[in-house]
Amino acid sequence: MSRNNERRKRILVTGGAGFIGSHLSDRLLAEGHEVICVDNLMTGCRRNIEHLRDNPGFSFRLHDVTVPLDIEVDEIYNLACPASPVHYQRDPVQTVKTSVLGAINMLDLARRLDVPILQASTSEVYGDPLVHPQPESYWGNVNPAGPRACYDEGKRCAETLFLDYHRQHGVDIRIARIFNTYGPRLRRADGRVISNFIVQALRGEPVTIYGDGGQTRSFCFVSDMVDGLVRLMSAGEARMGPVNLGNPRECTMKDLAGRILQETASRSPLVYLPLPEDDPRQRQPDIGLARTALGWAPRVALEAGIRETVGHFRRLEAPGGDRTGPATAGDGLQNTQGGSRTCFPL
Ligand SMILES: NC(=O)c1ccc[n+]([C@@H]2O[C@H](COP(=O)([O-])OP(=O)(O)OC[C@H]3O[C@@H](n4cnc5c(N)ncnc54)[C@H](O)[C@@H]3O)[C@@H](O)[C@H]2O)c1
Secondary structure: OOOOOOOOOEEEEEOOOOHHHHHHHHHHHHOOOEEEEEEOOOOOOHHHOHHHOOOOOEEEEEEOOOOOOOOOOOEEEEOOOOOOHHHHOOOHHHHHHHHHHHHHHHHHHHHHHOOOEEEEEEHHHHEOOOOOOEOOOOOOEOOOOOOOHHHHHHHHHHHHHHHHHHHHHOOOEEEEEEOOEEOOOOOHHHOOHHHHHHHHHHHOOOEEEEOOOOOEEEOEEHHHHHHHHHHHHHOOOOEEEEEEEOOOOEEEHHHHHHHHHHHHOOOOOEEEEOOOOOOOOOOOEOOHHHHHHHOOOOOOOHHHHHHHHHHHHHHHHOOOOOOOOOOOHHHOHHHHOOOEEEEEOO
16 A cells, blocks of 8 residues: 555545546555446546456446435545536536535435545636636636536535535535646547647647637646545545645647647647637636645646647547547436446446
8 A cells, every 4th residue: 555554445436437537546546445436427438447347446336426325435536527518518407416416415425424525626616717816715706697607506506515514514525626637538529628629630620719719728637636636635634625726837728729739740720719608718726725735736747748648639549549439328327317337347
C-alpha cells in the first residue's frame, strides 16, 4: 500500500466509467484499494474500464444514481453526471435529477454508513463570472432560466445538499469545484472544446471557434485533477470545501486552436460560429485554497497534456482504430432507469 500505509478501502466511484471517473478508478486501484464503479453509461462507456475487467479489485455496477443504492463502502466519490453541454442539455430534466436526486441518494448512503463523501462540483457554479479569477468565496453569476441552468443550478443545489447534510446530519463531506479538465479517454463526440478541436484537426475538417475566439478557459490535465480529488478526500476534516481544482493558466480559444493545429500538423482552417447562449467569457480558478489546504497545484503543462491527448485521438482515428461513437441507449441508460444490475466482472 503506497498511500501512507493506509488500510485497503472499498471505494465507490459513481460515474466511474466516465472520463475523470475511470482515471480516478485507475489511481485508487493502483494505491491498492478496491473500487466499485457505478454508472448508467449515459455518457461513459465500457471501453474506459475495459482494461480493469480482470482486476480483482474492480467491479462495475450498472445503476442510475437517481435510484437509491444499497452497498457497503468506506468512501464515496460522487462523479455521476454528464459534464459536456451537448450531453447535459440533451435531457435537461434527467441532468437535474442526476445532480439533485443523485446527491441525495449518495448522501443518504454516506450518512447511513458514516463514511466521507466527495462531490464533483464544477466551475459552472460561477456562471459567467463577474470576478476574475474566481475564488471559492465568489457566489457566481448564473442564469437560472437559461439552457445551461439544468447543469449549473443542479450542481449548485448539490453543493447546498452536501453542506446541509453536513450541518444537519454531520456527514463528512468534501466538495471539489472542478474546472475544465482534459486528457486521454475524452470521447470524440464529447462536445468539449479540446476534443472537438483535436478531432477536427486530425480529420482536416474546419476547426470551429465560437464567438471571436477571445474567450478564455484554463485546462487541467486529468492526472492533476485526479491527484487533487484524492488529496481532497484524504483531508482529515469533517468538512472540506468547496475547493477550486483547476489549472490557473488561462488560454484563449484561438490560442488553443493554434496549439492543436501545430501539434497535429494540421492545415484545417479556422471557422467562426455564433457564441452559444450563456457561454462564459472567461474562466480561471483561484487555487490559493487548494495550494494551502491540500498542498496541491497542477504539474502537467498544457503543451505536454495536449500532446498526450492528441496521441489518444490519433489512436482512435487510425485505420482499424476503435471508431466507436458516443454511448447510446443500448449501452445501458434505458434499462437502468429504476434499477441496478451488477454486470462487471461479467
Ligand atoms: N471534465 C470536466 O472538465 C469537468 C468540469 C467540471 C466538473 N466536472 C464534473 O466531474 C464529473 C465527471 O465528469 P467527466 O468529465 O468525467 O464526464 P463524463 O460524462 O465522462 O462522466 C460522467 C459519468 O457519469 C455517468 N452518469 C451520468 N448520469 C448518471 C446517472 N444518473 N447515474 C449513474 N451514472 C451517471 C456517465 O455515464 C459518465 O460515465 C461530473 O460530475 C462533472 O460534472 C467535470
